[in-house]
Amino acid sequence: MKKLISSCLFALFFSITTQHQSVSGQQYDKLNLDSQPLSNKVCATCHGSYGVGNPIVGGPSLAGLEPWYLKRQLEGFRAKHRGNETDYVPGNEMQVSVARLSDNEIEEVVSFIATWKPVEPEQTLSGDANNGSALYASCAACHGINGMGNELLGAPALVGRDDWYMARQLKLFMSGNRGGNPDDVYGQQMRAGVQALGSEQDINDVLAYINTMN
Amino acid sequence: MNKFVSRRELLSLIGKTGATAAVLKASTALGLVPETNVQFPDIPSVNPANRPAVVILGGGISGLTTAYELDKAGYDCVVLEAAPKAGGRCMTVRSGDLIDEVGNPQICEFDDEPHMYFNAGPARIPSTHRNLLRYCRELGVELEIFVNENKEAYVQDDAMFNGKPIKNAAVTTSARGFMAEIMAKNFTGHELDQPLNQYEAESLLSAIRSFGDLSEGDVFKGSTRSGYAHGGFIEHGVQKDVADFSELLKTDFMRMILGQNEGETGPVLFQPVGGMDKIVQGFTNKLEGKIYYDVMVASVNLNNGDGVEVTYEHKGMKYKIQADYCFNCIPSHLMTGIENNFDDNYIEAMRYVRRGEAYKSAFQAKTRFWEKDDIYGGISWTNQKIQQIWYPPHGVFKDKGVILGAYDYGGGMHFTKLSQEERLETAIRQGQKVHPEYRDQVEKGITIAWHRMNHMLGCAARWARNRDGMTADEERLYRTLQQPAGGRHYMIGDQISVHSAWQESAILSAHWAINDMVKRQSGISTMPGQKLS
Numbered sequence: 112m113k114k115l116i117s118s119c120l121f122a123l124f125f126s127i128t129t130q131h132q133s134v135s136g137q138q139y140d141k142l143n144l145d146s147q148p149l150s151n152k153v154c155a156t157c158h159g160s161y162g163v164g165n166p167i168v169g170g171p172s173l174a175g176l177e178p179w180y181l182k183r184q185l186e187g188f189r190a191k192h193r194g195n196e197t198d199y200v201p202g203n204e205m206q207v208s209v210a211r212l213s214d215n216e217i218e219e220v221v222s223f224i225a226t227w228k229p230v231e232p233e234q235t236l237s238g239d240a241n242n243g244s245a246l247y248a249s250c251a252a253c254h255g256i257n258g259m260g261n262e263l264l265g266a267p268a269l270v271g272r273d274d275w276y277m278a279r280q281l282k283l284f285m286s287g288n289r290g291g292n293p294d295d296v297y298g299q300q301m302r303a304g305v306q307a308l309g310s311e312q313d314i315n316d317v318l319a320y321i322n323t324m325n
Numbered sequence: 326m327n328k329f330v331s332r333r334e335l336l337s338l339i340g341k342t343g344a345t346a347a348v349l350k351a352s353t354a355l356g357l358v359p360e361t362n363v364q365f366p367d368i369p370s371v372n373p374a375n376r377p378a379v380v381i382l383g384g385g386i387s388g389l390t391t392a393y394e395l396d397k398a399g400y401d402c403v404v405l406e407a408a409p410k411a412g413g414r415c416m417t418v419r420s421g422d423l424i425d426e427v428g429n430p431q432i433c434e435f436d437d438e439p440h441m442y443f444n445a446g447p448a449r450i451p452s453t454h455r456n457l458l459r460y461c462r463e464l465g466v467e468l469e470i471f472v473n474e475n476k477e478a479y480v481q482d483d484a485m486f487n488g489k490p491i492k493n494a495a496v497t498t499s500a501r502g503f504m505a506e507i508m509a510k511n512f513t514g515h516e517l518d519q520p521l522n523q524y525e526a527e528s529l530l531s532a533i534r535s536f537g538d539l540s541e542g543d544v545f546k547g548s549t550r551s552g553y554a555h556g557g558f559i560e561h562g563v564q565k566d567v568a569d570f571s572e573l574l575k576t577d578f579m580r581m582i583l584g585q586n587e588g589e590t591g592p593v594l595f596q597p598v599g600g601m602d603k604i605v606q607g608f609t610n611k612l613e614g615k616i617y618y619d620v621m622v623a624s625v626n627l628n629n630g631d632g633v634e635v636t637y638e639h640k641g642m643k644y645k646i647q648a649d650y651c652f653n654c655i656p657s658h659l660m661t662g663i664e665n666n667f668d669d670n671y672i673e674a675m676r677y678v679r680r681g682e683a684y685k686s687a688f689q690a691k692t693r694f695w696e697k698d699d700i701y702g703g704i705s706w707t708n709q710k711i712q713q714i715w716y717p718p719h720g721v722f723k724d725k726g727v728i729l730g731a732y733d734y735g736g737g738m739h740f741t742k743l744s745q746e747e748r749l750e751t752a753i754r755q756g757q758k759v760h761p762e763y764r765d766q767v768e769k770g771i772t773i774a775w776h777r778m779n780h781m782l783g784c785a786a787r788w789a790r791n792r793d794g795m796t797a798d799e800e801r802l803y804r805t806l807q808q809p810a811g812g813r814h815y816m817i818g819d820q821i822s823v824h825s826a827w828q829e830s831a832i833l834s835a836h837w838a839i840n841d842m843v844k845r846q847s848g849i850s851t852m853p854g855q856k857l858s
Contacts, residue, residue: 156427156779159662160623167658167676168782203742204777207428 154220157204161227164273166235169201171276175229177260180267182221183297185209189217192295196288199279233273234322236315243320249307250317253300258324265297270325274318281305281314365456366839368398369846374853376401380635380646382622383654385413387817387831389608390460391652392615394839403646404612405620405637407780411609413654413818414446414781415828416773417600418687424771425779429745434769435689435727440720442600443687443727445773447828448715449473450595454829456836457604461597464607471596472718474585475703476551481759482576482708490705490759491568493582494551498538499568500579502545505537581706589827596718604828624664625651627811652838654818654831656680656783657806667810674806677799678820679790680783682776684733684740686711686752688767693726694760709755710739730756730770741774748772785819785826795823807837812845 154162157170164172173181187193194206212220250258253266260268269277283289290302308314371377377400381388384406392402404411408425418424420437424445435441449471450457461468476497481490512530533539538548546567553562573579586592597603609616617639624636633651637644653660657675667675695701695716702718715729730752733740740748749770756763775784788803789795795803803823809815815838822830 155621155662156659156782157662160621160664163662163664165659165662167661168680170662197742200738200742200776204427207777210428 154224157201157208161230162224163230164233164276166233166273166275169199169204171273172230172232173224174227175271176224177262177267178221178225179262180260180265181224182217183265185212185217185220187295187298190294192292192298193289196283229271232271232322232325233275234325236274236278236318236322238312238315238317238319240316240319240323242313243316243318246308246313246317247320249304253304258321265300269321272321274322277318277321278314281308281318282311363833363836364840365459366394366836366843368394368839368843371399372853373399377649378632378647379403379650379652380405380633380648381652381654382625382635383407383413383818384411384605384609384616384618385654385818385831386415386604386828387819387821387835388413388652388654389605389612390832390835391817391839392612393460393608394835396612396615402612402615404616405622405635405646406616406618407621407655409618410605411616411618412446412602412605414775414784415601415605416445417602418443418445418771418773419600424773426772426774427777427779427782429772429774429777431745431771433771435771436725438723438725439599440717440723441689441725441727443685443729443771444596444601445685445687446775447601447826448596448729449590450597450828451589451591452593452595453589454827456832457829458595460607460832461595461604464604464611466603466607467598468595469598469719471594472702473590473592473594473704475700475716477699477701478703478714478716479705479759480578480582480707481705482578483758484575484708485572485578486569488758490707492551493703493706495565495568496573496578496582498548498551499570500573500583502537502539502548502567503570505533505539506543506545509533509537509539509543576708578706578708585704598719622655622663625653625660625814626664626666627814630811630813633811633813649813650842651814652817652835653814654816654820656781656818657786657816657820658783659780660816667814670805671810674802675816677788677802678806679787680776681785681787681826682733682735682738682741683784683826684731684772684774684776685729686731686740686748686770686772687727688730688752688771689769690726690728690766691768692766693720693723694762694766695728696721698760705759707755707759709758711752711755714756714759728767730767731772738776740772741776745772787825788823809838809841809845815842 154173157165157168158173159165159170162173164170184193188206188209189212191206194202196202209217250269253261253264254269255261255266258269260266280289284298284302284305285308287302290298290300292298308317379391379395379400379402381392381402381404384404388404389411392404396402418433419442420433420435422433424431424433435443450461450468452458460466474493476492476494478493479490480493480496481488509530512533534543537545538550540546547564549557549562549564551565551568554565556562619639621638622635623638623643624634626634628634628647632647632649635646635648635651637646655663657678658680661672661675700716701721702716704716705714706712707714710733711731712734713729713732715732717726717728720726731740740751743751749772752770753764753767756767760766775781788799790799806816807821817831817834817838819825819827819830819834821834821837824830
């Protein structure tokens, strides 16, 4: 079960409710988040409220993603570098969802998502974290020894991300479904890097190790 | 060398292809008419000075039913709906309407006429769905007969008659004729091991002959039931040629066609005059000021067995609401992405339910070209991806009409994955195999891929993952999600039924939840103030 780490948003509420007070007459507490209806409509249905993620519809958590990385991925989906795999519907859905977004709208969505509080990542996989630690050595060059990422190298943080989502992405990089497009420079780097992982067990092991960094 | 089959084996084999209801009991899911033991809610009126607060998440049919019934009994209800209109999948599309598919929003460009609408979700009401019919009567929703099966509509399969469409009547009469012939020729009460006396045996034989319209000597020589090639009124009719039975055996359509006239899709079916969403309007008219639109639920949390707290967003503002009870028809697969404090079993159950994938598309027809072909309402069947073409039973003889151009009711994502242009082009190309004039006749196509509809992301929920029905584990998960979380939060909707995809199921899920709440409340004082002794 995923919960918002931060409750400060809700702490601002004050309860005015008494038992059996009229629901329709309740003076609801308001908090202007200066939100963009676009972000709400476009993202929340699949990625959950405030980007907490929803694995049931294949929507990874978005809260806490670096804005520069998020922007690049939205542009990647729009350019059809991502989401082309024929056997995975959520990827296709993401592609069509952003196909009509303008540059301004992407900026708008990214800056709105940046206001969402990071969530605890889903940890669903089990693997050998010791073996994963050894495998991670080749990841650390770009993603950092603590998995915090490195914007200069275009490598996002790995801590804070859902393991089921990272497992899927590693497989996509391996098959070339992600990172196979010559215009996707960073994806190509990652595709080359991921060849260090030989098997599904390796993927589970390295993700088990990344889970320990959270 | 082919093995000869015994009569009994043959009858059993015929049963598998769908010949007789006697052999074929409960063969298809659609053929079942479920009975219900859920009582119509009898809700004790609440004290106006002490009205329980109820928040209903989602304005689908189950949410509206709950709000309507509890409001009548004096409960203080609000409905929070994510979309700009209520109804959920009970959706009718007309001129100017938005089809809010994620990534593929469409505006319907049909002519603005009362009969030019498309029921994108439920489109037929079986006469046995008595709770839905009761609401139609109570809410003043005018009904008309819906025609599901039409013997003048077509059946088309690329494997049969070189892909040429043939009339449904030709399939039916031929299939029944040949099957009856086999049965009659081989029939004796004794050999069937049936405890029949002579009279009963003759009666059965006579029914078999009539079933297949057999000629003298129990031979099938065709039937005028499929119409005449020509003549029949002033000149003597000339019977049509018999549709070659061996051709029919090349396809799956005998089973499909012969099963359509029974069960929930058998006569009599209804549709509301002017569109299925007249039912939604019937409810919303009674719930004025109680439904809030464009509301995105952000969290649902139980308050230690003492009510439910819901937060939501509306136009960039955030709100909190406290209620004694929460009835929730948000699709369970979306609820898993909304913050909550439900227990692990409940969440496990929510996560298990599969999203439905049904797809429909529709066209405006420039003329009612099907009427020139003696078709008024009903369905043509094809083995192509579009599967069905529906003709409107209403608006007969008007200039134009709206036809259903594709209905993928099963597990196919074929159309959903295509672009809007590809979806429509595919529907036109495949429709041409049934009606050669199709391409020239249809325009202004719309598509509804329920798997991608905003705020829903799925059609009817599916609990069972195999065709044999629910496993014991699935039954456990289903019962878990049916029970109220913390005694206060009820999941409702056709997702909380074993017979999803019907409005009746949504209504009954609401009735079940309301009855359960009433039962749990019994013993609670209805007097104002706190009970002291």
